[in-house]
Amino acid sequence: MNTNQNLKFNKIEMMEISKIFPGVQALDKVDFEIRGGTVHAIVGENGAGKSTLIKILAGVYRKDEGYIRIDGKDINIVNPIDAKRLGISVIYQEFSLVPELSISQNIFLGNEVSRKAKFWINKNEMHKKASEILKDLNIDINPKRKLGDLTVGEQQLVEIAKAINSDAKLIVMDEPTSALSDVEKDHLFIIIKKLTSQGIGVIYITHRMKEIFTIADSVTVMRDGKKVGDYDIDEVDENKLVKLMVGRELGSIYYREKGSTKGKIVLEVQNLSKGNSFSNISFNVKEGEVVGIAGLMGSGRTEIARCIFGMDKFDSGKILLNGREVKFKHPFNAISHGIGYVSEDRKIFGFVPLMDIKENITLPSLKWLSTMGWVNLKEQLRIAKDYSAKLDIKSKLIQKVGSLSGGNQQKVVLGKWLARNPQVLILDEPTRGIDVGAKSEIHKIINQLTKENIAVIMISSELPEILGVSDRIIVMHEGEMTAEFDYTEANEENIMKAAVGLHKHH
Amino acid sequence: MQKDQNTLAEVKRRGQILSKFPKNLSLVFIIVLLVVVFGAINTSFFSINNIINIFRHTSVLSLISIGMALIIIDGGFDLSVGANMALGGAIGAIVFKLSGSGALGIIAVLATCTLIGTINGVSVGVLNINPFMFTLATAALTRGLTLGLMNAQSVEMKDTTFTWLGDYQIGILPIVMIFMVVVYLIFYFILRRNIFGMKIYAVGGNINAARASGINTKLIVTYTYIITGLLVGIGSVITIGRIGSVQPWVGVGLEFDVITAVIIGGVSLRGGEGTMLGTFLGALIIGVLINGLSFMEINPFFQYIIRGVIIILVVFIDNIMHRRSSASY
Numbered sequence: 001m002n003t004n005q006n007l008k009f010n011k012i013e014m015m016e017i018s019k020i021f022p023g024v025q026a027l028d029k030v031d032f033e034i035r036g037g038t039v040h041a042i043v044g045e046n047g048a049g050k051s052t053l054i055k056i057l058a059g060v061y062r063k064d065e066g067y068i069r070i071d072g073k074d075i076n077i078v079n080p081i082d083a084k085r086l087g088i089s090v091i092y093q094e095f096s097l098v099p100e101l102s103i104s105q106n107i108f109l110g111n112e113v114s115r116k117a118k119f120w121i122n123k124n125e126m127h128k129k130a131s132e133i134l135k136d137l138n139i140d141i142n143p144k145r146k147l148g149d150l151t152v153g154e155q156q157l158v159e160i161a162k163a164i165n166s167d168a169k170l171i172v173m174d175e176p177t178s179a180l181s182d183v184e185k186d187h188l189f190i191i192i193k194k195l196t197s198q199g200i201g202v203i204y205i206t207h208r209m210k211e212i213f214t215i216a217d218s219v220t221v222m223r224d225g226k227k228v229g230d231y232d233i234d235e236v237d238e239n240k241l242v243k244l245m246v247g248r249e250l251g252s253i254y255y256r257e258k259g260s261t262k263g264k265i266v267l268e269v270q271n272l273s274k275g276n277s278f279s280n281i282s283f284n285v286k287e288g289e290v291v292g293i294a295g296l297m298g299s300g301r302t303e304i305a306r307c308i309f310g311m312d313k314f315d316s317g318k319i320l321l322n323g324r325e326v327k328f329k330h331p332f333n334a335i336s337h338g339i340g341y342v343s344e345d346r347k348i349f350g351f352v353p354l355m356d357i358k359e360n361i362t363l364p365s366l367k368w369l370s371t372m373g374w375v376n377l378k379e380q381l382r383i384a385k386d387y388s389a390k391l392d393i394k395s396k397l398i399q400k401v402g403s404l405s406g407g408n409q410q411k412v413v414l415g416k417w418l419a420r421n422p423q424v425l426i427l428d429e430p431t432r433g434i435d436v437g438a439k440s441e442i443h444k445i446i447n448q449l450t451k452e453n454i455a456v457i458m459i460s461s462e463l464p465e466i467l468g469v470s471d472r473i474i475v476m477h478e479g480e481m482t483a484e485f486d487y488t489e490a491n492e493e494n495i496m497k498a499a500v501g502l503h504k505h506h
Numbered sequence: 507m508q509k510d511q512n513t514l515a516e517v518k519r520r521g522q523i524l525s526k527f528p529k530n531l532s533l534v535f536i537i538v539l540l541v542v543v544f545g546a547i548n549t550s551f552f553s554i555n556n557i558i559n560i561f562r563h564t565s566v567l568s569l570i571s572i573g574m575a576l577i578i579i580d581g582g583f584d585l586s587v588g589a590n591m592a593l594g595g596a597i598g599a600i601v602f603k604l605s606g607s608g609a610l611g612i613i614a615v616l617a618t619c620t621l622i623g624t625i626n627g628v629s630v631g632v633l634n635i636n637p638f639m640f641t642l643a644t645a646a647l648t649r650g651l652t653l654g655l656m657n658a659q660s661v662e663m664k665d666t667t668f669t670w671l672g673d674y675q676i677g678i679l680p681i682v683m684i685f686m687v688v689v690y691l692i693f694y695f696i697l698r699r700n701i702f703g704m705k706i707y708a709v710g711g712n713i714n715a716a717r718a719s720g721i722n723t724k725l726i727v728t729y730t731y732i733i734t735g736l737l738v739g740i741g742s743v744i745t746i747g748r749i750g751s752v753q754p755w756v757g758v759g760l761e762f763d764v765i766t767a768v769i770i771g772g773v774s775l776r777g778g779e780g781t782m783l784g785t786f787l788g789a790l791i792i793g794v795l796i797n798g799l800s801f802m803e804i805n806p807f808f809q810y811i812i813r814g815v816i817i818i819l820v821v822f823i824d825n826i827m828h829r830r831s832s833a834s835y
Contacts (some may be wrong), residue, residue: 150509348712348715349718350714352707352708352716354707355707355711359704359708363719363721364719366704373702374699374701375701375704416719
């Protein structure tokens with residue numbers, strides 16, 4: 001921790017910050033403060049509100065309530081330019097750099113915000129200034145090089161240099177190490193120390209517990225849009241943090257009768273690998289069983305689902321359906337074999353907004369509803385009516401799906417696959433972004449499906465949902481399976497540990 | 507069962523009345539308005555001869571509009587229809603000259619235009635090349651080929667087999683009018699009841715969801731260009747029959763009229779939306795407009811200005827309608 005008098009600021013405070021998105025209270029009266037010259041970590045599950053909080057500080061979102069103060073003075077941030085002018089720099093997971101420009105050009109890019117802009121830029125002067133900044137940070141790269149030639153880790157350092165050049169007081173890093181090698185990570189930590197010694201404050205967001213204890217001075221835990229607490233790093237350990245992140249009661253909305261007799265294995269995945277996305281994944285699903293796949297976003301869960309469904313190609317491994325190997329080149333092949341996939345992003349992959357409920361529900365079934373290419377409209381209507389009733393979709397069948405609520409849209413997407421009488425259903429975040437009532441209905445539907453002997457694979461970032469619905473649970477961490485639990489032995493803590501990579505496969 | 511049928515009928519009725527009719531009704535209103543205005547200025551506009559003339563002139567435009575509608579519903583574009591039509595004529599004329607057979611000539615026209623459509627379709631649909639640029643390129647290529655093959659000279663066509671579709675009349679009724687209505691009916695049913703039509707809407711409305719629903723999206727997009735190529739070939743045969751010669755400069759600016767007609771007819775530039783009835787009415791509006799303006803001997807430069815203004819209006823209306831409907835998403 002920095003005790004010098006050269007602090008760029010004493011204290012930045014966010015007080016009683018609230019933000020509501022349609023249907024979700026993203027932040028509920030959150031207080032947060034960071035002192036100059038320190039590294040302050042923020043941890044929490046996906047959807048806990050970390051990113052929303054940071055985006056409010058960076059001017060990307062506007063807060064609904066609350067106020068922000070720098071050294072006791074109220075400030076107003078309504079857009080990213082305001083934030084930059086106040087010396088708040090955010091380094092996102094996707095960089096805002098231009099690969100075609102040189103490093104020094106990138107460092108000076110957009111700087112007119114904080115300095116008096118010069119219309120003509122003296123190249124030599126620019127290179128000189130850039131190499132000073134880089135040298136000061138112990139970064140040994142020639143600033144004349146093209147940015148696109150650098151590694152991801154080096155580009156990140158350039159991003160930091162850019163922040164310093166714009167007189168940043170506070171630098172926010174959102175999962176900065178997710179794409180870095182160990183050597184690059186160590187270099188980044190040295191640079192972070194250097195920043196704090198210059199009096200700069202650093203907010204550090206990560207899912208990786210170990211890094212927090214290496215680099216942070218203090219940590220804030222968030223859960224469900226609320227702050228759980230602020231802690232000095234000496235007050236907590238990894239286990240305590242995980243407990244604080246997930247510690248909540250299981251609601252009754254996650255209801256399913258688990259552990260009833262299971263049938264034969266329907267789908268089996270053997271040693272499936274794909275590039276950087278995932279490696280050596282093996283698991284199976286039985287008739288009437290729900291296998292939950294837990295893990296953080298980006299841990300490779302969705303990529304596995306897409307490969308099983310024939311949307312993407314995989315490098316090695318096998319997929320067996322009823323004991324026989326299958327190779328799907330296109331989702332159509334998977335659909336013909338009785339596999340359905342409810343994507344995590346229903347707006348992109350789930351439905352056609354301009355088509356009505358009837359047309360969307362029957363879209364994957366059209367081939368089986370037509371003779372010589374002519375669709376049997378009566379049969380189409382009957383099926384649409386059937387599943388719309390079964391799923392309790394209250395809107396009229398001729399309503400365009402784009403105009404429905406999130407819950408009803410998701411029911412339409414489910415109906416689409418149920419109408420195909422699937423043997424395997426892959427549900428990727430089936431209840432994301434829908435209200436509690438619809439969530440509970442969807443869990444009841446899943447329960448009903450398993451009674452009809454459908455094998456279900458459910459990917460979810462919500463631990464209560466994973467625990468409440470699955471018979472068996474697989475946990476992923478950075479493309480690898482780190483644990484597998486029966487529902488009787490699983491709890492939030494051991495899943496979360498495996499998901500952040502604290503607990504390796506037995 | 508009885509109840510089911512009632513609901514089916516009701517759903518169909520509501521679907522038609524609520525969502526389709528008002529838009530098309532306004533198109534009918536525009537046509538009536540144009541006819542009244544032109545007729546008031548020059549009463550011979552109303553003559554049976556002129557009305558039949560309008561339909562004859564519009565037949566090529568409206569047939570190619572069918573293909574263009576399918577392409578635009580699927581989010582694409584085709585700027586090569588006019589030049590493709592000319593190339594088809596040139597190849598047809600050469601084959602006719604060599605073989606002396608009108609039937610072979612017609613087959614050559616259809617094959618050429620369908621081939622160009624297929625090249626467009628594969629490039630856009632399968633290879634994912636930007637449709638605007640690629641069809642601009644095929645337009646230049648085919649026009650250049652045509653001028654070279656025909657030495658920029660027109661060729662007379664007297665063969666009655668070749669000219670039948672464009673020239674033959676039953677009494678005063680041109681056969682091409684009946685043909686056009688039949689083709690429209692076929693595509694009306696394809697879009698409403700055929701698996702292919704439903705896939706076209708799905709691909710245009712959300713290509714990712716369509717693929718995830720098992721639709722071979724590349725193939726569907728490719729087909730829309732191939733169909734357009736075939737319709738362009740038919741349009742080429744009709745034009746040759748109507749004017750009795752093969753012209754190297756035929757179809758210049760045709761893509762302009764066709765795209766305007768399709769957009770006026772309610773096909774959304776954002777894809778996923780559009781009907782055959784609307785497309786037909788859009789083509790008719792352009793047909794009446796072109797006929798009326800030349801009937802009044804209005805200077806061509808002014809005709810271009812009027813068309814430009816119409817396109818701007820249509821695009822604005824499309825924009826406003828979209829904003830209104832997307833507000834409820």
